[in-house]
Structure formats: structure tokens, C-alpha cells
Amino acid sequence: xxxxxxxxxxxxxxxxxxxxxxxxxxxxxxxxxxxxxxxxxxxxxxxxxxxxxxxxxxxxxxxxxxxxxxxxxxxxxxxxxxxxxxxxxxxxxxxxxxxxxxxxxxxxxxxxxxxxxxxxxxxxxxxxxxxxxxxxxxxxxxxxxxxxxxxxxxxxxxxxxxxxxxxxxxxxxxxxxxxxxxxxxxxxxxxxxxxxxxxxxxxxxxxxxxxxxxxxxxxxxxxxxxxxxxxxxxxxxxxxxxxxxxxxxxxxxxxxx
Amino acid sequence: xxxxxxxxxxxxxxxxxxxxxxxxxxxxxxxxxxxxxxxxxxxxxxxxxxxxxxxxxxxxxxxxxxxxxxxxxxxxxxxxxxxxxxxxxxxxxxxxxxxxxxxxxxxxxxxxxxxxxxxxxxxxxxxxxxxxxxxxxxxxxxxxxxxxxxxxxxxxxxxxxxxxxxxxxxxxxxxxxxxxxxxxxxxxxxxxxxxxxxxxxxxxxxxxxxxxxxxxxxxxxxxxxxxxxxxxxxxxxxxxxxxxxxxxxxxxxxxxxxxxxxxxxxxxxxxxxxxxxxxxxxxxxxxxxxxxxxxxxxxxxxxx
Numbered sequence: 272x273x274x275x276x277x278x279x280x281x282x283x284x285x286x287x288x289x290x291x292x293x294x295x296x297x298x299x300x301x302x303x304x305x306x307x308x309x310x311x312x313x314x315x316x317x318x319x320x321x322x323x324x325x326x327x328x329x330x331x332x333x334x335x336x337x338x339x340x341x342x343x344x345x346x347x348x349x350x351x352x353x354x355x356x357x358x359x360x361x362x363x364x365x366x367x368x369x370x371x372x373x374x375x376x377x378x379x380x381x382x383x384x385x386x387x388x389x390x391x392x393x394x395x396x397x398x399x400x401x402x403x404x405x406x407x408x409x410x411x412x413x414x415x416x417x418x419x420x421x422x423x424x425x426x427x428x429x430x431x432x433x434x435x436x437x438x439x440x441x442x443x444x445x446x447x448x449x450x451x452x453x454x455x456x457x458x459x460x461x462x463x464x465x466x467x468x469x470x471x472x473x474x475x476x477x478x479x480x481x482x483x484x485x486x487x488x489x490x491x492x493x494x495x496x497x498x499x500x501x502x503x504x505x506x507x508x509x510x511x512x513x514x515x516x517x518x519x520x521x522x523x524x525x526x527x528x
Numbered sequence: 529x530x531x532x533x534x535x536x537x538x539x540x541x542x543x544x545x546x547x548x549x550x551x552x553x554x555x556x557x558x559x560x561x562x563x564x565x566x567x568x569x570x571x572x573x574x575x576x577x578x579x580x581x582x583x584x585x586x587x588x589x590x591x592x593x594x595x596x597x598x599x600x601x602x603x604x605x606x607x608x609x610x611x612x613x614x615x616x617x618x619x620x621x622x623x624x625x626x627x628x629x630x631x632x633x634x635x636x637x638x639x640x641x642x643x644x645x646x647x648x649x650x651x652x653x654x655x656x657x658x659x660x661x662x663x664x665x666x667x668x669x670x671x672x673x674x675x676x677x678x679x680x681x682x683x684x685x686x687x688x689x690x691x692x693x694x695x696x697x698x699x700x701x702x703x704x705x706x707x708x709x710x711x712x713x714x715x716x717x718x719x720x721x722x723x724x725x726x727x728x729x730x731x732x733x734x735x736x737x738x739x740x741x742x743x744x745x746x747x748x749x750x751x752x753x754x755x756x757x758x759x760x761x762x763x764x765x766x767x768x769x770x771x772x773x774x775x776x777x778x779x780x781x782x783x784x785x786x787x788x789x790x791x792x793x794x795x796x797x798x799x800x801x802x803x804x805x806x807x808x809x810x811x812x813x814x815x816x817x818x819x820x821x822x823x824x825x826x827x828x829x830x831x832x
Binding site: 276277280283284287288291292362363364365366367368369370371372373374526527528 | 605618628631633
């Protein structure tokens with residue numbers, strides 16, 4: 272109870288910031304789904320012939336639920352790298368927080384709470400835009416809001432644990448190029464992963480994005496079996512849990528010395 | 529008299545580095561207590577242990593009668609911390625910084641709003657209340673940091689190098705605020721490597737060097753104990769050999785650019801030195817300060 276309250280205060284701080292600066296972020300969270308859906312769904316999609324492999328649905332509709340997930344994972348990456356490092360090293364706001372009754376772990380929980388709600392809100396915006404553009408195959412696409420948030424957090428939490436140990440931002444670019452980029456392109460958002468060489472598949476199965484996309488698309492088109500749905504969800508939840516435990520440890524090591 | 533902080537044989541190690549090597553400290557209610565020492569003396573490590581952020585490696589520590597290892601959050605709820613480096617939320621306004629910080633202590637929104645107004649006045653930042661923090665001057669940010677540390681009406685306020693990097697005017701303004709707090713009964717613990725700050729603010733202090741306490745007492749007491757009433761400073765041409773003047777003073781310190789002659793009567797000593805035919809390029813008679821105490825105790829100057 273105490274922990275929840277303390278974490279909430281950390282969340283509140285971000286909310287206060289957001290209320291002053293929402294215009295800047297609103298544009299990007301509104302614009303990026305719009306551009307993606309227009310360019311890849313309507314533009315590029317107009318040249319794509321639907322096949323049985325993607326269930327014979329229009330490419331735009333095939334793409335939409337997966338793009339919700341991909342956008343969330345991308346957003347999560349940015350929220351879990353420079354922003355975290357700044358709070359330790361540049362603005363040092365975390366250091367100010369632990370001088371109050373708030374503990375390092377509670378600082379982390381507040382941060383995760385904030386990132387999660389950001390991902391959720393942006394995913395809602397995305398789904399609404401998708402619906403307006405006719406990219407929503409069914410009302411069940413609303414589920415992808417949840418799964419996108421979950422997949423985003425499943426990548427965010429372990430990444431926070433890592434970012435919290437760094438003194439320089441150098442490795443972030445490596446993560447953007449060699450983890451985020453391939454995870455965006457090759458985890459089934461734009462084409463079925465069955466088109467990939469077999470040896471690559473185990474790597475794909477490791478990514479939170481693939482699990483999120485399977486869940487979001489599977490619920491949207493009603494093709495998701497109960498067991499595989501459960502499996503994907505559990506995998507993502509475990510990533511979140513392990514990430515939070517590791518990140519709490521990083522935060523303690525960094526802040527309580 | 530009630531002690532707000534009691535440390536016995538307190539140590540702090542970082543790996544193999546021993547930052548604090550067994551110190552005994554007692555801070556009494558209502559006093560302004562100082563840790564004076566050069567950078568790396570272990571002052572900040574000690575402060576972080578007292579502020580219940582960093583655990584101790586060994587020894588005993590009681591803050592407000594509680595053990596930081598067990599009651600960290602409860603102790604932190606009743607103390608205020610001014611860190612060495614400002615950690616304000618640069619993208620929030622001055623007022624919001626105060627309000628948010630109050631929330632961290634679990635205060636109601638209404639209470640935080642009221643407290644912010646009061647503290648804006650205290651920090652003389654009322655006219656900047658709704659501007660972002662980023663463009664404020666160093667002195668203003670420092671005042672805001674101090675105001676923020678008072679949001680929970682702390683019984684004990686810890687200030688780590690409160691005026692480092694500030695211009696003289698900003699420093700005096702800050703000192704004035706700290707005097708006011710002291711008058712209001714807030715117990716202050718200050719670390720500094722400025723002797724004038726320690727002399728101005730502290731009722732009692734310890735001189736730290738290399739993780740240990742070299743001496744303890746009131747500033748005037750320490751000066752009486754470890755130095756003479758006056759000091760005659762003689763400056764010579766750089767590189768020139770300095771004359772041996774031991775017999776004119778109780779003690780002589782040889783610094784790279786000058787000699788310090790410790791004596792009860794500086795003018796008298798200067799006259800004798802002149803009589804002897806020694807012609808320094810510059811001479812100065814001054815009262816002894818904590819700087820001299822530190823030099824005596826450690827053989828080094830405080831500010832390099």
C-alpha cells in the first residue's frame with residue numbers, strides 16, 4: 272500500500288510535466304501512426320496482393336494491429352534509454368527523489384507506471400486513427416491496446432535495468448540500430464515470419480514484439496487459440512517481472528551508495 | 529541535551545577504498561554543525577549516510593534516535609537534504625518543483641500549494657514562480673534547492689557544500705537564509721571546504737581529512753587551540769630562497785609562494801623581521817582562521 276502510494280507520487284510528477292508539454296508529444300503520438308498507416312498501409316499496401324498466408328485480408332488491416340505493437344515497442348525504447356540516463360546523470364531527479372521517504376525501487380515503479388500509461392494512451396490514439404482510416408478489421412482490434420502496452424513494457428523494463436547501469440549513452444545507438452530496427456522489421460509486422468529462414472526464427476521468438484504482434488493480430492482476426500494466447504501473454508509478463516526485479520536492483524545499486 | 533545524530537566508529541568503504549575510516553560525531557538539537565575538510569575528505573559520504581540514502585559499512589549510526597538501516601524512509605520523512613549538485617526538475621516551473629517535492633513526502637495537494645507559496649517567499653523567488661527552472665541563475669537554483677528541502681518542515685537540515693560555485697553576493701544571501709532557519713530552531717549540518725563559511729555558520733565543527741576526524745570544537749576554540757592570535761604572511765619573489773625566520777615566531781609554515789609566521793602580535797613580528805634586514809615583496813598581518821587550523825593539523829591547505 273505504502274509502495275503503491277509512493278510510486279504514484281513519481282507518476283504524478285510526470286503527469287505534471289505532461290500537462291505543461293502535452294502539445295509537443297501529442298503531435299508526434301498522433302502524427303506517427305497516421306503517417307505509418309498512410310504510407311505503409313494505404314500507399315504501399317495498395318500494391319500488395321493479399322494471400323492466404325495473411326488470411327486473405329486487405330494489407331492495411333493486416334498491418335494495423337501489428338503497427339500498434341511496433342509503435343509501442345519503439346516508444347518504450349526511447350522512454351527507457353536517454354530519459355532514464357538523464358534522471359540519474361544529467362537532471363539527477365532520481366537523486367532528489369530518494370532523499371525523501373521514497374525508496375529507489377519505488378522510484379522505478381513510478382517510472383514504469385508512467386511509461387506503461389504513456390504506451391497505453393498512445394496505443395488508444397493509434398487504434399482510433401486506424402479505425403478512422405478503415406484499417407480496423409474488427410472491434411477486437413481494441414485488444415491490441417493492451418497487448419501493445421504489455422509488449423512495450425516487456426522490452427522497456429529489462430532495458431531500464433540496463434540503462435540504469437550506464438555512465439555514457441554510447442551504447443544506445445547500438446541498441447537502436449541492432450536491436451530495435453531488426454525487431455521492427457522482422458518480427459511479423461510487415462510480412463509473416465514464416466517467410467524468414469528457419470535459423471532466424473528462434474531469435475524472432477525471443478523478441479517481445481513478435482509475441483505482442485501474435486496476440487494483437489490474433490485477437491483482431493479471431494484466430495488466436497487459447498493456449499497460444501496464454502503462452503504469449505505469460506512470456507511477456509515474465510519479461511516484465513524479470514525486468515522490474517533487475518531494474519529495481521540497478522536502481523538500488525545506483526541510488527543507495 | 530538531545531542528540532539528533534550519533535555516530536560511533538562509523539565507516540564507509542567503496543570496494544577497497546575507505547572513504548570514511550571510523551568517525552565519532554554527535555550533533556545536538558538546535559546547533560549548526562559543520563564538516564570542514566578538502567575534497568575527498570569523506571564529508572559527502574558521511575552526509576549520505578546521515579541522510580539515510582547510503583548504508584554504512586561499519587559502526588553505529590542513529591539519526592533522530594532511529595537506525596537508518598531499519599527506518600530509512602521514516603527518518604527521511606523528517607529531514608531535509610540539500611545535495612552538492614542541484615537535482616531540480618529543470619522542465620517544471622519553480623512552483624511545481626516545490627509542489628512535486630511536497631507530494632513525495634505524502635503531503636496533500638492543498639498543503640503542497642500552500643507550502644510552495646510560503647517557500648517561494650523564503651527563497652525570494654516569488655516573481656519567478658511560474659517560470660521554468662532551467663534558465664535560472666546558479667544562486668536562484670541553489671535557493672530553490674534549499675527551499676525545496678524545507679517543504680516537509682524538517683527538524684534536521686543537511687547541506688552539502690551549499691555555496692560552492694556561487695558568487696559572493698549569492699553566498700551572503702544564502703547564509704542569511706540559513707541564519708534565519710537556525711533562529712527558527714532547525715538543526716543544521718553543513719559540509720564545506722570554505723573556512724569563512726564554517727566560521728560564519730557553524731557553532732561547532734569537525735575538521736576531516738582522509739576519512740578521519742582531525743579535530744573537533746567551536747571555530748574560535750579550534751583557532752585558540754591550534755593556532756596563534758595573529759598570522760604574519762610574507763610574500764617573496766617567486767623562486768627566491770626564503771629566509772629562516774623560525775626564531776621570530778612560535779611556528780612558521782612554508783608555502784610555495786609565502787611564509788606564514790604564527791605569532792601573538794603580527795605588527796611587532798613584522799618590525800623585527802624588517803630590523804633583521806629581511807625584505808619581503810609583500811606583507812600582511814591577519815587574525816588566525818580555520819585555514820590555519822587545517823594547515824597545522826594536516827600540513828596542507830584547504831582549497832587547492
